[in-house]
Amino acid sequence: MVLVLAIGDLHIPHRAPDLPAKFKSMLVPGKIQHILCTGNLCIKEVHDYLKSLCPDLHIARGEYDEDARYPENKTLTIGQFKLGLCHGHQIIPWGDLDSLAMLQRQLDVDILVTGHTHQFKAYKHEAGVVINPGSATGAYSSITYDVNPSFVLMDIDGLRVVVYVYELIDGEVKVDKIDFKKTANTQSAH
Amino acid sequence: MNSSPVDASASDASSMPQKRFSNLRSVRWRIDLGVLPSSPPASIDDIRRVTADTRRRYANLRRRLLIDHHSPKYGKASPDLTVDNPLSQNPGMHELLAPLVYVLHFDLDHLTQVQKLYEDFFSDEFDKISFPEGDLLSSHRIRRVKNWESGIEIENNLHKITNDHSRDELDPDTREMLLLSDSYGAEGELGVILSERFMEHDAYFMFENLMFGDQGVVSMASFFSPVAGSNSNLPPVIEASSALYYLLSIVDSSLHSHLVELEVEPQYFALRWLRVLFGREFCLDDLLVIWDELFYSSNSRYLDNDVEFNFEVLCSPRGAFIAALAVSMLLYVRSLLLATETATTCLQRLLSFPQNPDMKKLIEQAKSLQVLALESNILSSSCQTYSNKNQLTICRGYSLPSASALPKTSLNVIADRYWEEQWRVLHKDEELRKQSNGHLSSSGIMKKILTKRLSFSRTNSEPFEGNNAHALSSVRRRLFDDSSEVIEAAKDHVKSECNESPVISNNLNVGKGFPEELADQRTSNCMVEETFLSGHNALVVSTPTSPHDIGNDHENESEKSSITSNSFLGDNDEETISMEESCSQNKQDEESTNMEEPCCQNLDKQLAQVAEATSSGDVDSIPEQIAAPKDQKPFAGKFQWLWRFGRGSKEENQESKRSQNAGHIQKDGFDISQCDGTYASCGINKRIEVGDKKVMDTIRNLGQSMLEHIQVIETVFQQDKSKFDPLDNLSNNILGGKGQGTAIAALKELRKISSLLREM
Numbered sequence: 047m048v049l050v051l052a053i054g055d056l057h058i059p060h061r062a063p064d065l066p067a068k069f070k071s072m073l074v075p076g077k078i079q080h081i082l083c084t085g086n087l088c089i090k091e092v093h094d095y096l097k098s099l100c101p102d103l104h105i106a107r108g109e110y111d112e113d114a115r116y117p118e119n120k121t122l123t124i125g126q127f128k129l130g131l132c133h134g135h136q137i138i139p140w141g142d143l144d145s146l147a148m149l150q151r152q153l154d155v156d157i158l159v160t161g162h163t164h165q166f167k168a169y170k171h172e173a174g175v176v177i178n179p180g181s182a183t184g185a186y187s188s189i190t191y192d193v194n195p196s197f198v199l200m201d202i203d204g205l206r207v208v209v210y211v212y213e214l215i216d217g218e219v220k221v222d223k224i225d226f227k228k229t230a231n232t233q234s235a236h
Numbered sequence: 237m238n239s240s241p242v243d244a245s246a247s248d249a250s251s252m253p254q255k256r257f258s259n260l261r262s263v264r265w266r267i268d269l270g271v272l273p274s275s276p277p278a279s280i281d282d283i284r285r286v287t288a289d290t291r292r293r294y295a296n297l298r299r300r301l302l303i304d305h306h307s308p309k310y311g312k313a314s315p316d317l318t319v320d321n322p323l324s325q326n327p328g329m330h331e332l333l334a335p336l337v338y339v340l341h342f343d344l345d346h347l348t349q350v351q352k353l354y355e356d357f358f359s360d361e362f363d364k365i366s367f368p369e370g371d372l373l374s375s376h377r378i379r380r381v382k383n384w385e386s387g388i389e390i391e392n393n394l395h396k397i398t399n400d401h402s403r404d405e406l407d408p409d410t411r412e413m414l415l416l417s418d419s420y421g422a423e424g425e426l427g428v429i430l431s432e433r434f435m436e437h438d439a440y441f442m443f444e445n446l447m448f449g450d451q452g453v454v455s456m457a458s459f460f461s462p463v464a465g466s467n468s469n470l471p472p473v474i475e476a477s478s479a480l481y482y483l484l485s486i487v488d489s490s491l492h493s494h495l496v497e498l499e500v501e502p503q504y505f506a507l508r509w510l511r512v513l514f515g516r517e518f519c520l521d522d523l524l525v526i527w528d529e530l531f532y533s534s535n536s537r538y539l540d541n542d543v544e545f546n547f548e549v550l551c552s553p554r555g556a557f558i559a560a561l562a563v564s565m566l567l568y569v570r571s572l573l574l575a576t577e578t579a580t581t582c583l584q585r586l587l588s589f590p591q592n593p594d595m596k597k598l599i600e601q602a603k604s605l606q607v608l609a610l611e612s613n614i615l616s617s618s619c620q621t622y623s624n625k626n627q628l629t630i631c632r633g634y635s636l637p638s639a640s641a642l643p644k645t646s647l648n649v650i651a652d653r654y655w656e657e658q659w660r661v662l663h664k665d666e667e668l669r670k671q672s673n674g675h676l677s678s679s680g681i682m683k684k685i686l687t688k689r690l691s692f693s694r695t696n697s698e699p700f701e702g703n704n705a706h707a708l709s710s711v712r713r714r715l716f717d718d719s720s721e722v723i724e725a726a727k728d729h730v731k732s733e734c735n736e737s738p739v740i741s742n743n744l745n746v747g748k749g750f751p752e753e754l755a756d757q758r759t760s761n762c763m764v765e766e767t768f769l770s771g772h773n774a775l776v777v778s779t780p781t782s783p784h785d786i787g788n789d790h791e792n793e794s795e796k797s798s799i800t801s802n803s804f805l806g807d808n809d810e811e812t813i814s815m816e817e818s819c820s821q822n823k824q825d826e827e828s829t830n831m832e833e834p835c836c837q838n839l840d841k842q843l844a845q846v847a848e849a850t851s852s853g854d855v856d857s858i859p860e861q862i863a864a865p866k867d868q869k870p871f872a873g874k875f876q877w878l879w880r881f882g883r884g885s886k887e888e889n890q891e892s893k894r895s896q897n898a899g900h901i902q903k904d905g906f907d908i909s910q911c912d913g914t915y916a917s918c919g920i921n922k923r924i925e926v927g928d929k930k931v932m933d934t935i936r937n938l939g940q941s942m943l944e945h946i947q948v949i950e951t952v953f954q955q956d957k958s959k960f961d962p963l964d965n966l967s968n969n970i971l972g973g974k975g976q977g978t979a980i981a982a983l984k985e986l987r988k989i990s991s992l993l994r995e996m
Contacts, residue, residue, distance in 0.1 A: 049322055072323045201322055210321045221317035221324075 048125055049077060051100070052198040054084030054133070054161040055181035057110065058092050062183035066195050068219050069182060069212070075099050078199075080124060084161030084179065085133035086110045108133040108162070121153050125202045126228060130155030134162035134178070140189070143169055146176050156228055157200070157207065163189060166196045166211055168224055175226050177209060184214065205229075259409055261524065262343040262438070263416070263429055265336070268531035270450035271441045280415040284427030287438075291426055294437040327512040329447070332456060335515065335523060336442045340435050347430045350413055452535025453552035459511050472548065476510055476555070477502035479547035480562045483609050487563055491570055498579045505586040509562055517565070517589040526561065529599055533557045533606070543614060550613035553606065560605035564598050565589065939993030946986050953980060 051073070058064060065073075078100045085108025087093055093113070097103050107116035120131040130153040137145045141163040150158040157175045164187035166180035177198055181187070184195035196213040209224040257263040263283075266272045271290060272283050320328075415421060416429040425431070431438075449455030458472040470478070481502045485492040495502075508516055513530065515523055533553035539545055549555040566573070569585060576582040953976060 047322075072325070077323060199321070199323060210317070210323075212321070212323070221321045223317055223321070 048079050048202040050080040050082060050124060050129070050200040050202060051078045052082045052084070052159045052177055052179040052200060053096070053182045054179055055086045055108070055164050055185060055187070056092055056183045057086055057088060057181070057185035058183065060088060060110065061185035065183055066214050068214060068217075069195065069197065072212070072219070073099055080104070080122075082120075082129065082131050082159050084108065084131065084159060085116065086161070088112050104131055106131045106133045109135050119149075119153060121155055126205050127157055127202055127207060128155040130158045132158070132160050134160035137162075141165070141167070141178070143171070143176065147171060147174070150174050150176060159198075163187060164193045165190075166194075166198070166213065168198075168209055168211070170226060173229055175207070175209075179211075180213075257412065260343050260346065260413070260416075260430070261528070262336075262339045262442075265339060265527070265531050266438065266442055268534075269442055269445040270452075270535075271438075271445050280412065281422040283429060284416075284422040287429055288423035288426040290441045291434050291437040294440050297440075325508075327508055327516060329456070329460060329511075331512040331515050332446060333439065333443050335520065335527065336446070337435070337439045338520065339524065340430075340438055340442075343430050344432055344435070347413060347417055350410055351417075354410055449535055452554065453537050454535055454549060454555040454558065456511070456513070473507060473510055474503050475547060476549040476559065477506035479549050479555075479609075480506055480559045482546065483550075483559050483605065483612065484563045484566060486608065486612055487605060488567060488570070491566065491573060494574055495582065498576070498582050500579045500582050500586075504579075504583055506562060508587065509565075510558065513558070514561065514565075518593075519591070522593070522595050525595055526599065529603070530554060530557055530561070538610070539614065545613045547613060550609050553610065556606045556609040556613070557602060560609050561598070561602040563605055564601040565593075567601065568593055568598060935993050939990045939995075942986060942990035942993065946983050946990065949979075949983055953983075 056062060056065065064070075075098055080102045081096055081100045081104065083096060083103065083105040085106045087096075087105070088108070088110045089112055093103075093105070104120050104122060105111075105116045106120055107114070107118055118132065118136065122129055122131075130150060132149060132153075134140065134146075137149055137160065139145060146158060146160060146169075149160075155174070157177060159177050159179065161178055161180070163178060164181040164185065165178060167176070167178040169176040177200075179198040180196035181193050182195055182197045184193045186193060194213050194215055196211060199210040199212065201208040201210065205228045207226045207228070209226065211222045211224070213220050213222070257267070263272070267274045272278070272286050413430075417431075418428070421427060426434070428434075447455060447457040449458075459476065460473075462471050481492060481495075484495075514526055518526060531554075533556070535552050535554040537551045538553065539551050545551055547559075550559060566586075569590065572585050573582055576585060
């Protein structure tokens with residue numbers, strides 16, 4: 047039971063002061079094994095906070111990130127799954143499934159995590175999964191002001207991944223769950 | 237790591253009555269949980285047969301469920317994800333399963349260790365046939381190694397081996413283990429009690445019996461369900477949490493009221509404690525010890541069906557142990573909790589229980605509280621309301637075995653508060669008299685204690701800053717308690733009284749059906765308690781004197797009372813006053829504005845005014861009110877000996893002629909006084925539990941001490957008459973002028989009473 051946190055687009059301190067208190071109380075150190083951060087933190091303090099939650103932290107560069115050293119894309123393998131990470135502002139049109147699927151094929155990953163739209167989405171297609179954890183602080187985006195804070199927790203267990211999405215709606219944390227099963231390992235493209 | 241739990245279980249076995257299989261925890265737990273037969277003494281064969289049966293059942297179950305698993309279950313309720321997600325703070329049932337599996341593993345390890353130790357006995361020969369592979373020992377070893385590698389349990393020869401050693405040389409434990417793990421015994425391999433192959437089966441059954449309580453009272457599954465229980469309208473876990481608080485209120489009502497004031501509902505922390513049976517609070521080794529004790533308590537309902545009870549969970553010894561352990565944990569961190577002033581910090585401290593608690597102490601205290609919990613659960617037929625139940629069934633002197641010797645009190649009805657206030661106020665009055673004679677020795681002691689405690693009080697004055705009046709009172713209570721405890725040590729002759737008197741005081745209050753508007757009866761509980769503790773000592777490290785704030789304001793009665801007490805203290809000990817004022821001066825205003833405890837009566841008012849007079853040294857302003865307090869002094873005396881009545885009180889409620897005697901005496905006392913209206917209901921005395929043997933002695937002692945006090949006061953009066961000092965002598969102001977005459981009259985009455993008592 048490997049817990050992977052997908053979180054991003056916090057925009058601290060420009061658009062939001064901090065994570066919601068209820069999220070903070072749930073995110074305790076020691077429970078999560080990996081963090082995939084889609085970017086736009088934006089400052090180092092947030093990076094340090096996420097690092098305190100889990101030492102294995104992966105960040106993709108968002109357009110407002112002040113640390114320029116984050117990569118644009120990142121791939122890693124956890125258990126039987128290959129995960130890809132990208133902020134998403136590079137994918138035009140923003141949030142378009144086909145374009146994201148192109149990136150997924152490019153990176154050759156099973157699970158692609160992107161952000162930038164500040165909307166939670168989880169698509170399943172072609173034996174792959176595209177997840178957008180939304181904005182953890184509920185910061186406004188270029189597309190919309192009405193953003194519910196949300197983040198995603200993936201529970202990777204063998205060939206099965208359970209995606210829990212935590213959304214803060216009207217001050218209450220609502221949890222939802224999506225199940226994905228990976229078919230037996232197919233040969234990679236190259 | 238492996239050795240320490242073994243030691244724990246071994247020491248367990250030695251200290252407690254010998255339990256079967258005391259060093260094989262999984263077997264013992266299986267017996268306790270009801271998986272294996274416990275009817276003594278179940279033979280090894282029986283145990284093996286039952287084990288085999290359970291394993292067969294599990295195998296069937298598993299086959300059935302796995303085969304049917306793929307069929308969709310449309311009627312399945314969707315799991316509540318707010319509770320069931322990985323990040324949720326709520327504990328899951330899997331956490332209950334984990335220690336069970338651990339214990340099974342551990343016992344297997346233990347078995348292999350024992351087998352290694354007694355390799356000659358755990359031979360793999362069958363019916364004396366030795367295999368022709370070298371000499372005996374080496375063949376054993378080879379076979380053993382082979383067996384271990386294949387992970388199968390060592391086969392054992394029940395009918396004895398070619399070895400010269402006889403089995404009887406083994407100690408009984410090892411012998412039992414031999415029999416348990418013999419794969420040629422009853423039911424063959426399926427009956428081997430400690431078997432790696434069947435660990436899943438065993439774990440399942442242990443878990444199932446734990447969850448469903450084995451037709452007992454406590455079933456853990458009910459703790460996870462939000463469905464209301466059959467006997468109350470609450471979900472079982474909420475009911476269990478309130479049972480916990482109920483027990484706490486019996487044992488330590490000041491902590492209970494503090495928590496209630498902070499609005500710390502029990503389920504905030506109890507949910508986690510109860511649902512995984514304290515699995516998250518202790519490290520694994522400690523937890524195993526706790527579960528040993530917990531499972532040892534039987535889960536069967538010990539009450540008949542027609543007996544009414546308070547809480548479902550307390551109907552079995554196991555449930556009572558759970559509640560008792562929770563209460564003993566609360567008491568363990570008592571001082572930490574009392575120091576908190578918000579619910580958040582309180583919960584933080586509760587949910588981060590100290591790492592290495594003294595397990596022995598915790599468990600012993602829990603066991604003693606368990607008995608109390610079981611007894612308190614039974615309702616008596618005449619009571620209807622919750623609070624009444626408490627009074628009747630819980631009123632006994634119970635002294636905690638723990639270090640914090642805080643006397644227990646019972647919950648009071650709302651109407652009781654008036655009497656608590658009265659008692660406190662009057663008792664301060666009494667104290668004044670005692671002190672005004674120049675108890676230099678006692679004041680010296682008090683000074684010393686106060687200086688010692690000053691640092692304590694200073695640190696505790698910080699909570700005063702909070703805007704919460706309740707926090708104020710709770711801290712003050714604690715100061716009272718702690719300082720009182722210290723002083724108790726100094727005053728041995730009142731020590732036992734103080735321990736017992738809160739019980740009685742609450743009993744006093746119980747009987748009085750005085751309707752009162754009360755904001756917070758619980759604080760009053762503690763006020764009473766602290767008063768009683770400090771009553772004999774008159775050391776009040778708390779609110780400063782604020783004479784100017786006192787008006788004829790009923791709203792500030794309690795405040796005045798506390799100020800009263802303070803001023804009385806200050807009468808004799810100017811140093812005390814200065815110290816107190818210095819440490820709490822700035823809090824004074826806050827307190828006077830924040831205090832909103834409901835009013836008492838004229839007595840309080842008058843006493844407060846008297847206090848005002850004494851502290852400010854202005855006697856003339858309220859000379860006429862001195863008369864009234866004088867009348868109250870006799871009451872104080874009476875209440876004092878009412879308390880001492882209760883000194884001998886123990887377990888049983890005794891509404892008997894003894895209490896009638898007490899009532900009789902009190903009645904006489906009341907007739908003497910003028911303020912009879914306020915003390916009309918002498919029903920208090922009916923509730924006083926008085927030990928049979930001790931009551932006479934108590935009464936006599938009371939009379940004696942009363943007489944002594946009267947003499948002392950009279951000497952003071954003599955002194956006053958002889959050298960009436962126009963200067964501000966705070967300790968004597970109240971006795972000057974017109975007040976003296978009435979004081980002397982009151983003293984005469986007291987004399988009468990004391991002679992009455994001594995005649996008893």
